[in-house]
Amino acid sequence: GAGVSQSPRYKVAKRGQDVALRCDPISGHVSLFWYQQALGQGPEFLTYFQNEAQLDKSGLPSDRFFAERPEGSVSTLKIQRTQQEDSAVYLCASSLFVGATSNEAQHFGDGTRLSIL
Amino acid sequence: AQSVTQLGSHVSVSEGALVLLRCNYSSSVPPYLFWYVQYPNQGLQLLLKYTSAATLVKGINGFEAEFKKSETSFHLTKPSAHMRDAAEYFCAVSGLVYNQGGKLIFGQGTELSVKP
Numbered sequence: 077g078a079g080v081s082q083s084p085r086y087k088v089a090k091r092g093q094d095v096a097l098r099c100d101p102i103s104g105h106v107s108l109f110w111y112q113q114a115l116g117q118g119p120e121f122l123t124y125f126q127n128e129a130q131l132d133k134s135g136l137p138s139d140r141f142f143a144e145r146p147e148g149s150v151s152t153l154k155i156q157r158t159q160q161e162d163s164a165v166y167l168c169a170s171s172l173f174v175g176a177t178s179n180e181a182q183h184f185g186d187g188t189r190l191s192i193l
Numbered sequence: 194a195q196s197v198t199q200l201g202s203h204v205s206v207s208e209g210a211l212v213l214l215r216c217n218y219s220s221s222v223p224p225y226l227f228w229y230v231q232y233p234n235q236g237l238q239l240l241l242k243y244t245s246a247a248t249l250v251k252g253i254n255g256f257e258a259e260f261k262k263s264e265t266s267f268h269l270t271k272p273s274a275h276m277r278d279a280a281e282y283f284c285a286v287s288g289l290v291y292n293q294g295g296k297l298i299f300g301q302g303t304e305l306s307v308k309p
């Protein structure tokens with residue numbers, strides 16, 4: 077079956093430009109997560125959606141970062157006025173999260189590699 | 194608060210040798226623990242997870258990990274390394290925290306090299 081799909085795979089932007097990264101989760105997955113992975117580091121949590129509700133955005137590094145999931149399926153991570161420190165791989169993950177447990181494995185996309193010049 | 198420490202950013206073994214990747218965690222709630230593998234230019238693939246059902250967890254590709262509460266450890270092992278095991282490995286922890294949906298806290302990763 078189809079996995080988590082992210083687009084574009086690679087994005088190059090000039091400093092100051094706005095970018096939008098798309099995530100298409102596995103069909104039926106309630107939970108969706110965004111992570112940022114700097115070169116040589118482990119992924120770091122950015123934000124979490126349960127259906128269309130953004131329940132946790134504690135990891136977003138600044139107010140230049142904005143995420144949405146308006147219909148509870150596809151999600152977009154937008155970065156405004158990009159800076160060089162935004163260069164990283166942005167990973168999206170989804171899980172079949174039902175109830176209060178948090179042990180459902182997350183399924184990751186291949187990521188979007190963002191380079192800010 | 195939760196955190197993960199992976200001891201050793203690079204591990205090199207010979208093909209056929211034992212693989213041991215170390216992970217220690219800190220968690221204020223009962224933890225759920227995961228090992229993921231990442232190949233170049235790809236996302237993360239789940240190897241195995243601990244969810245309190247059994248302390249010895251078997252995963253894909255011959256890997257297994259043992260949860261040791263007294264040592265706060267969840268080390269990953271494989272009896273015999275293959276060339277195809279060369280990749281980056283991440284240990285991660287999550288916990289039962291309301292409205293966080295199981296967000297993962299990752300370690301820094303261990304790069305495994307396998308020599309012929």
